[in-house]
Amino acid sequence: MEVVIFLVFAIIAVVCAINVVVQTHPISSAISLVGVMGSLAVLYLLLGAEFLAAAQVIVYAGAVMVLFVFVIMLLNAGTESRKGRSFMVQLLGVPLLVTLLGLLAYIVQRIYPIGASVHFGGFTQGTPRDVGRALFSTYLLPFEVTSILILIAILGAIVLARKELD
Amino acid sequence: MAEIPIAWFLTLSAVLFVLGVAGFLFRRNIITVFMSIELMLNAVNLSFVTFSYRLKQVDGNLFAFFVMVVAAAEAAVGLAIILTVFKNRSTLNIDEVETMKN
Numbered sequence: 251m252e253v254v255i256f257l258v259f260a261i262i263a264v265v266c267a268i269n270v271v272v273q274t275h276p277i278s279s280a281i282s283l284v285g286v287m288g289s290l291a292v293l294y295l296l297l298g299a300e301f302l303a304a305a306q307v308i309v310y311a312g313a314v315m316v317l318f319v320f321v322i323m324l325l326n327a328g329t330e331s332r333k334g335r336s337f338m339v340q341l342l343g344v345p346l347l348v349t350l351l352g353l354l355a356y357i358v359q360r361i362y363p364i365g366a367s368v369h370f371g372g373f374t375q376g377t378p379r380d381v382g383r384a385l386f387s388t389y390l391l392p393f394e395v396t397s398i399l400i401l402i403a404i405l406g407a408i409v410l411a412r413k414e415l416d
Numbered sequence: 417m418a419e420i421p422i423a424w425f426l427t428l429s430a431v432l433f434v435l436g437v438a439g440f441l442f443r444r445n446i447i448t449v450f451m452s453i454e455l456m457l458n459a460v461n462l463s464f465v466t467f468s469y470r471l472k473q474v475d476g477n478l479f480a481f482f483v484m485v486v487a488a489a490e491a492a493v494g495l496a497i498i499l500t501v502f503k504n505r506s507t508l509n510i511d512e513v514e515t516m517k518n
Contacts (some may be wrong), residue, residue, distance in 0.1 A: 256420045260428045267432050267455060271439040283451050286432070290458055293425070297469045299477050302461075302484075309484055314454065314491045321495045322447055325502050330445040330509065340443065347438050354430035358423050367419035368469060375474045376465075381481070383473050390494045395484050403489035410496035 256296060259289040274328050274329040276322045280315060298373035301381040397412040425466040446501070446508050450494055457487045459492035 266285035273279045287310045294303040385393055436459060439452030461480040468476025498508070505513055 253420055256424065260424070263428065264431055264435075267435040269450075270451060271435055271442065276451075278443055279448050279451055283455060286455060287458060290462055293428075293462065294465055296420075297425070297465050299468065299480070301466045302437040302465060302477050303479065305484060306461075309488055310454075310458070314488055317491055317495055318447065318451060324509065325447075325499070327445065327447055327508055330443070342442060342494060347434055347441075351430060351434040352436070355427050358426040358430060362421070362423040362426065362470075365458075366470065368422055368425065369419045370467075373469045373472060375472070376468070376477050380474050381477055382471060384478055385481070388475075389478050392482060396482060400485065400488055402490050403493050405504070407492040407496040410493070411499045414417065 252296065252368075256293065259292045262291075263289040276330075277319065280318050280322060283318075284311050284315050287315070294376075296370055297368060297376070298371070299376035301376060301378045304378075355357045422466060422470055426463060429459045429462040429466070432456075432462070444511060446498055446510050446513070449510060450491075450498070454487060454491070457483055472511050 263286050265290070266282040267284035270279045271284065273282065287306060291303045291306040291311070293308060294300075433456050435451045436454075436456035439455065440449055443449050443452065461483055461513065464476045464480040464483070466476075468474065468480075501513055502508060
């Protein structure tokens, strides 16, 4: 059962990710990216990270992607032109990417042989309670620094995107 | 077989990351390039959560949480920069935005 769930959502994630890269219209890419994020949220649940699954849906699939779609529609972005691609990229791009993927997959297979496996309920410390406890004790300083970072990011976004008044 | 090998999760993460790299390198629309970066961040998050499961510690979840927060901040600033670039250049093609000054 768990294997079936994993396979279904892994395939959805990979197909949507391929769609993100292949589609020429930004809106299609954005909708596909929402599919990737949704299926990743299911995989997080499978791994016992309940808080992160909820945050993934709310923050990524909700807020960030709405921001993307909003900007795409605001700028009225159309399909991109296919010309002007450099010769080196056409020649070496795909082989190098396949090499990178093969290398990563090989290293993963070597480090984690068949023995190590995941079953639902094997890790129960991903609840909001445990995450919050760690966040406000061990990781208190990074958490506070993050709040300053977000404040700076909001101010920066406003300054960058405002209309000039003069 | 009721258990999923941990290597499957990490391989899925690698596949998503490589697809993000492909989008980053091949696409010419600045917004799609930006979405590819988000895809790569998501792939790394999946690795973090998997390691968190493997080590039976909550720390990996927190790293993924911080990555998520930084990605949200980055999206806000990055999209503001894209708006400004479009206002000044009237184009979204990254080949036409190759100099910093006008």
